[in-house]
Amino acid sequence: MDEPRTAQLERLLAVGRSLVSVAEPDEVLDHVIEAARDLTGARYAALGVLDRDGVGLERFIFTGMDEETRAGIGDLPRGLGILGELIRHPEPLRLEEIGAHPRSHGFPGGHPPMSSFLGVPICIRHEVFGNLYLTEKEGGGPFSDEDERLLVVLAEWAAIAIEGTRSLAAEKLRLSIESSELERRRWARELHDETLQELGALRVMQEGALRASDPEAAREALARAGRQVESVIASLQGLITDLRPAALDQLGPQSAIEALVERITERSDLTIDLDFDLAYEGGRVRERLTPELEAAIYRIVQEALSNVVKHAEADRARVLVEEREDSVVVTVEDDGDGFAPRMGGRGFGIVGMRERAELLGGRFEVRTALRGRGCRVRAELPVSRVGEA
Template sequence: MRAVSAAVLAVTAHRSVHDVLRTILTSARKLVGARYAALGIPDGAGGFAEFIADGVTDEQWSAIGPLPRTHGLLGQLLREPHPIRLADIRAHPNFRWWPAAHPDLTDFLGVPILDGDEFVGELFLANSCHEGGFTADDEELMRLLGAHAAIAIVNARLYERARELSIMEERNRIARELHDAVTQKLFSLRLTVDAAAALLERDPARAATELATVRRLAGAATEELRAIVDGQRPADLAGDGLDIALRKQAELLDRVHTATVSYTACDCVPTLTEARQRAVYRVAQEATHNALRHADATRVAVRMVVHNGSVELTVSDDGSGFDPRSAHGAGRRLGLASMRERARATGGVLTVRSEPGAGTTVRLVVPTGG
């Protein structure tokens, strides 16, 4: 029982499916004393998604050739929920053959690995190291290990899937943050560089001022990238708070772009969670960026007010407008999706009112407090 307990603990200690399978196999072979052991996970198409063996060398494994199929005796273990114990595997009616380089097998013990009614895999051992072959006690041990193996395999699969989802979510977060923050700053940076280049010969003093703005924008972009990688709140927001950060953003864009960008807010400072502050800030960034880059707006007005337990952000422009139901361009589609996702994730409501030739108004309402 101590050996079984140690085997179960070893199996459940792993989170990788491959590590779980390998530990099940070596534990089983050690528990009953077998010369050979193998474990297969079916792929649902007549083959094995994974098949590992213990007791053969790498050279022997290579010489054996392709993985077996789920037919014959191996197939029976994936159809019937009962162990199979034989004094000679070749005497079983479902035994077929093995490749020329395959080790000669005699006595055999195979158990299905079941998760409820689902056949998760199969474990089998051959050529007992003890006189008389495999016993009923060996069979019971393997049945017990197989039950724990099923739990460990299912848990390892769930862990790997959760990890994959976490990685996807993080990739999506970084893509959204890059689009919402850094793209805008790089766009402004490019315009400022163009302006500095145009002024360099005829007005060096103004060119120097523009280059100072370039340095500031480059520094801000660097800070944004660092915050994105670290998963932190936006650099401006972390240092100044929401109201001042929005004001500074509007002043910078007004300075860099030909369009007039203004910001107004009520006197009261909104009480928002960090996630909601970040959502308001990023939506303001994205909506303003869309107006300047895609809509050729001459005026962009950013406004934030607090009333009825909510913070309301509106970004209005007098640009070319568009049909929100069929937004064209990858950047605009991603931007709209990003704003809607930010609103949804923080319990807010986002509306976009626009039509070709009539400008655009983006409105975000998020609740205050916790």
């Protein structure tokens, strides 16, 4: 094979590989038009995305034109003229002279001259998603058979990649709906087991007070009921804070976790060591982590510690939240009983922690050994900051 062809093939393979790895649909489209232009020697390349009705263009992405020229043209094409021809007849269209086609509307003033044209549809599952266009073949002349075959391949790849990103997005949505359902179920259970029980007890005390014949006994029953009300209020307050701690939004995960640890140590004998090394909190960067990441850090520590309190019979636990180059590592370990991982499965805690970590593109692992060597939960979450793309 001669050298330009080898280079072209290499470039095509590189595009194929890059399409496999991108997760954002827009990134796919950018890759495709850049590659189409590069591989065919077209001066301009563009991609039009069809509107919902499939009659016009909803988006038009292009490359090869500087801002000034672009600004001089006015509105982006809507899918009339030749572009409309391709929408009505979704098959490759190759023209030596755009202006000579009977459907051509001509160009608006300020539009750079364009003569050669090649357009192919992008079809996803038998539906036209949009079209790929090239104009102005390098050195004059029309686009070749080979250019057309190349563009058809790129359009097919683009379709596969776009479909891939769509199903990835659908899967993420499904996971997040499922996990919020699980959370609701847990909070319902928590309300049922704690608050409803306490209110039930309150009612018994109140009835006792009503039935008491002697005023002294009635007063005492009412005082007891009063203390019970205090306790219901305190547990509801705790529950509300656990649901959505204000400190998390206002002050970030470190303060929220510190407050959480304080609440836990108040109501249990567990000693908790806390260790943080976060870049924003440590003053090394100016942007906070994204709210999703901050919430995940907090929720994972919260669930892991709640498991230690509920199941581990531990004396000590250690929480470590450490930011590295491009990940935040959250570790919670305890010196308790540990458990056989296969025995778990009734609860949602471990499943939920794993889902949170994986939804953010991170990893999650629970290590545990029987015979009192405790348990270690570790999540590694990719760093994302507010204000970054």
